[in-house]
Amino acid sequence: MAQTNPPFMSGVPELLLLRLLDQREMYGYELVxxxxxxxxxxxxxxxxxxxxALHSLERNxxxxxxxxxxxxxxxxxxxxTAKGRQRLDKLRNDxxxxxxxxxxxxxxxxxx
Amino acid sequence: MAQTNPPFMSGVPELLLLRLLDQREMYGYELVxxxxxxxxxxxxxxxxxxxxALHSLERNxxxxxxxxxxxxxxxxxxxxTAKGRQRLDKLRNDxxxxxxxxxxxxxxxxxx
DNA sequence: CGAGTATACCTCGAACTAAAAGGTATTACA
DNA sequence: TGTAATACCTTTTAGTTCGAGGTATACTCG
Numbered sequence: 001m002a003q004t005n006p007p008f009m010s011g012v013p014e015l016l017l018l019r020l021l022d023q024r025e026m027y028g029y030e031l032v033x034x035x036x037x038x039x040x041x042x043x044x045x046x047x048x049x050x051x052x053a054l055h056s057l058e059r060n061x062x063x064x065x066x067x068x069x070x071x072x073x074x075x076x077x078x079x080x081t082a083k084g085r086q087r088l089d090k091l092r093n094d095x096x097x098x099x100x101x102x103x104x105x106x107x108x109x110x111x112x
Numbered sequence: 113m114a115q116t117n118p119p120f121m122s123g124v125p126e127l128l129l130l131r132l133l134d135q136r137e138m139y140g141y142e143l144v145x146x147x148x149x150x151x152x153x154x155x156x157x158x159x160x161x162x163x164x165a166l167h168s169l170e171r172n173x174x175x176x177x178x179x180x181x182x183x184x185x186x187x188x189x190x191x192x193t194a195k196g197r198q199r200l201d202k203l204r205n206d207x208x209x210x211x212x213x214x215x216x217x218x219x220x221x222x223x224x
Numbered sequence: 225c226g227a228g229t230a231t232a233c234c235t236c237g238a239a240c241t242a243a244a245a246g247g248t249a250t251t252a253c254a
Numbered sequence: 255t256g257t258a259a260t261a262c263c264t265t266t267t268a269g270t271t272c273g274a275g276g277t278a279t280a281c282t283c284g
Contacts, residue, residue, distance in 0.1 A: 004243045004268045008155060009121045013271080016217055023221070029232050038220060042213025043120060049271060051234060073232065073279060092218065099211060101154025105128055105147075106204065109135070116239045116272045125242080141261050161242055163263060185250060185261065 008098060011091055013045050013053055018080065018088040021063065025079040028054055054078055062087045120210065123203055125157050125165055130192065130200040133175065137191040140166055166190055174199045 016035050020026060026034065028051050036044045057063045062084035065076050080088070128147050132138060138146065140163055148156045169175045174196035177188050192200070 004266095006269060007242050009124055009242095010270060012121055012214065016214070019217055027232080028234090035217075038217040039210075039213030040216055042209045042216075046272065046274095047232090047234080048236090048273065052271095055234095071280075075232070095214065095218075097154045098151075099214075101151030102124065102128070102207065102211075104152055104154075105131055105150040106207075118240065119271050121271095122241060139261080140263090158243065158245095159261090159263080160244065160265090164242095167263090183251075187261070 011094065012043075013049055014057065015088070015091040015095055016043070016045070017050070017053055017057065018062065018084055018091065021078055021080050022085065022088055025077045027068075027075040027077050029075075031078075057084070060087075123206065124155075125161055126169065127200070127203040127207055128155070128157070129162070129165055129169065130174065130196055130203065133190055133192050134197065134200055137189045139180075139187040139189050141187075169196070172199075 016039070017031060020031060020034055020038065028047070031054075032045065032047055032050050035050075054063065054065075058065055058078070060083075062081060063078045064081055065078050068075050068077050128151070129143060132143060132146055132150065140159070143166075144157065144159055144162050147162075166175065166177075170177055170190070172195075174193060175190045176193055177190050180187050180189050
């Protein structure tokens with residue numbers, strides 16, 4: 001027992017990664033900069049977040065990776081699987097829901 | 113050292129509480145139901161989140177409380193202080209920023 | 225050529241949050 | 255009388271994210 005659910009706002013790093021990888025395959029180090037860029041510097045995820053997330057996503061079958069030598073150095077590229085696309089849809093919906101809920105709370109003059 | 117910052121998405125419970133209390137004073141048990149209601153059931157914060165948050169907010173001077181007997185039972189009502197209003201503004205801005213960042217990441221067809 | 229910076233991968237430990245459950249007491253109602 | 259609802263609170267546990275550290279290769283510039 002003591003069956004604790006994940007915090008209600010978690011999964012955003014995962015969402016961002018899946019979203020980016022839905023466009024094209026990318027490698028970890030690239031994703032670090034990419035997340036910062038596409039969020040307009042609002043969100044910055046360090047390597048200590050990105051790499052473990054990628055590994056976990058791959059273990060769950062949401063991503064598949066391939067090693068690709070580029071200029072003498074090796075990169076690990078990640079791409080979405082069908083399962084990953086489903087996961088992305090789910091997380092996107094979850095996000096919309098909570099985002100909407102908060103927006104509502106902030107905007108509605110709640111004495112109404 | 114090992115100076116760990118709070119997670120980038122934290123502070124939403126706090127934001128919701130301050131926002132509600134900016135409208136009128138309320139007591140803990142009421143806030144539990146109120147959060148659920150104003151977020152359209154999207155977010156549900158238990159008493160184990162609400163009460164500690166209220167205590168911490170009061171310790172920081174963002175809230176002040178007064179005990180008020182109602183029908184033989186005692187309620188603890190919380191109200192915003194000036195400091196609390198400042199804190200609300202800050203958290204609201206933080207939220208807008210990260211919310212905007214995520215929206216941007218989700219909507220922009222990032223191959224552009 | 226050598227030193228420093230950037231790229232690229234990774235892991236571990238600490239800090240922090242939030243979830244759930246449990247605990248007490250009073251009042252309402254059936 | 256006994257059960258559900260109100261009202262407060264704390265503690266334990268689980269989970270996520272953060273920062274720092276660690277390795278290694280490539281590039282740049284004096």
